[in-house]
Amino acid sequence: MSMRIVVADDSAVMRKIVIRTLRQAGYGDALIAEASDGSELVDIAVNDNPDLCLSDWNMPVMNGIDALRQIRAQGSTVTFGFVTSEGSDAMRQTAEQAGAAFLIVKPFTAEAFQAALGSVNA
Amino acid sequence: MTTTSDVYVPSAQDLTAIAELVWASYVDGDIVVDESGPILDSAFIATVAIGGEWNGHVLIGTNSVAARRIAAQMFAMEDDEVSDAEIGDALGEMANIVGGNVKALMPEPSVLSLPQVALETRAIYMPGAVQKTQVDLRWEGAPVHISVWEGQTSNGGK
Numbered sequence: 001m002s003m004r005i006v007v008a009d010d011s012a013v014m015r016k017i018v019i020r021t022l023r024q025a026g027y028g029d030a031l032i033a034e035a036s037d038g039s040e041l042v043d044i045a046v047n048d049n050p051d052l053c054l055s056d057w058n059m060p061v062m063n064g065i066d067a068l069r070q071i072r073a074q075g076s077t078v079t080f081g082f083v084t085s086e087g088s089d090a091m092r093q094t095a096e097q098a099g100a101a102f103l104i105v106k107p108f109t110a111e112a113f114q115a116a117l118g119s120v121n122a
Numbered sequence: 123m124t125t126t127s128d129v130y131v132p133s134a135q136d137l138t139a140i141a142e143l144v145w146a147s148y149v150d151g152d153i154v155v156d157e158s159g160p161i162l163d164s165a166f167i168a169t170v171a172i173g174g175e176w177n178g179h180v181l182i183g184t185n186s187v188a189a190r191r192i193a194a195q196m197f198a199m200e201d202d203e204v205s206d207a208e209i210g211d212a213l214g215e216m217a218n219i220v221g222g223n224v225k226a227l228m229p230e231p232s233v234l235s236l237p238q239v240a241l242e243t244r245a246i247y248m249p250g251a252v253q254k255t256q257v258d259l260r261w262e263g264a265p266v267h268i269s270v271w272e273g274q275t276s277n278g279g280k
Contacts, residue, residue: 010236011215013196013208017148020198058218058234085222088230106219107147 003027006044008035008064009056009083014106018054018083024110025117038062038070045071045078052117057084057091068098079120083108129176129272132227134257137268140223141259144216149195149261156260165267167246168213168239170221174232179248179271180221182213186242188264189213210239224270250274 005022009015015034022030033050035041039062045053053071055064062070068080080100084091087105095103102116138155145153166189169181184192193204193212204212214237225234240246251273259266 011211011218013193013212014215016197058236060236085219086225086234087222088226090230106222107144109147 003030003052004033004048004050005030005052005054006033006035006041006048006050007054008038008041008059008067010036010059011056012036014056014083021108021110021113022054025113027113027117038064038067041067042070042074045076045080046074049076050078053078053080054083055080057082057086065094065098068095068100072099081116081120129229130227131254131272132224132270134255136227137220137224137255137257137270138259140220141257141266141268143223144219145261148216149192151262153259153261153266156258156265158258164242164244166209166213166239166241167243168210168217168237169246169248170217170237171235172221172225172228172232173235175229176232177272177274178228178254179251179273180217180224181246181267181269181271182217182220183265183267184213184261185264188261188266189241191262191264192216206241210241213237214239220268248273 007015007018019032033044035044037059041055057064082095082100082103085106087103092103101120104112104116141153165183167183169179171179189209190201190204193209194201196212197208217237221234248271251271254270254272256269
């Protein structure tokens with residue numbers, strides 16, 4: 001059964017690049033859904049029960065960290081990772097406390113995806 | 123609040139290193155320092171604001187040909203296929219990534235704004251902000267300008 005991944009980013013080009021990088025990292029068979037803000041991400045994560053959420057941090061309507069908190073508050077234990085242009089220690093700590101498994105900083109490589117996703121067996 | 127005088131200011135070398143990393147990740151061809159200081163007379167400009175312990179802006183500017191090519195390469199499309207919206211999206215994302223990497227050099231805590239993009243503009247004014255660092259680069263024959271401005275942001279934060 002194919003892995004189901006949700007890619008959330010307000011930038012269409014970044015969603016495309018993340019999906020391209022997932023394929024390069026060996027996740028070419030994954031079924032991928034896209035969300036353009038945190039609110040859409042919450043809807044998909046809660047209703048469709050995907051295997052993995054990859055989310056930008058800074059998005060309109062609802063940002064990624066608030067989306068993660070809502071997803072957890074609604075009982076979902078989906079594996080969640082950030083793909084963001086910011087990677088400060090404070091943000092990593094905030095992400096971890098909210099229940100994120102990893103944080104990948106832009107710009108990224110396929111190897112960074114392999115390492116992060118491999119570490120959580122996603 | 124940290125005073126402006128004791129804050130590290132990203133150097134031209136910092137901005138060049140960030141640009142090299144971002145360009146190498148998302149588009150073909152090297153981006154190099156251009157000592158001649160190319161002039162942008164009709165620029166496509168993307169900015170992000172950083173607000174918090176340090177307040178300022180990061181700006182990227184390039185010309186229409188390069189902006190279109192950046193978008194085309196990021197979307198994996200032909201140059202003549204990309205729309206203005208796609209150019210704005212791609213250039214805004216470049217500013218977001220460069221801005222995020224600049225933010226990492228600055229005092230915490232702070233937040234990064236969403237990008238703003240102006241297509242084909244002659245000038246952009248940021249009241250209260252002062253340019254601290256500028257680097258002029260060249261990519262595929264086109265000028266690429268990156269600068270860091272310090273000063274109160276009007277839209278920093280969420």
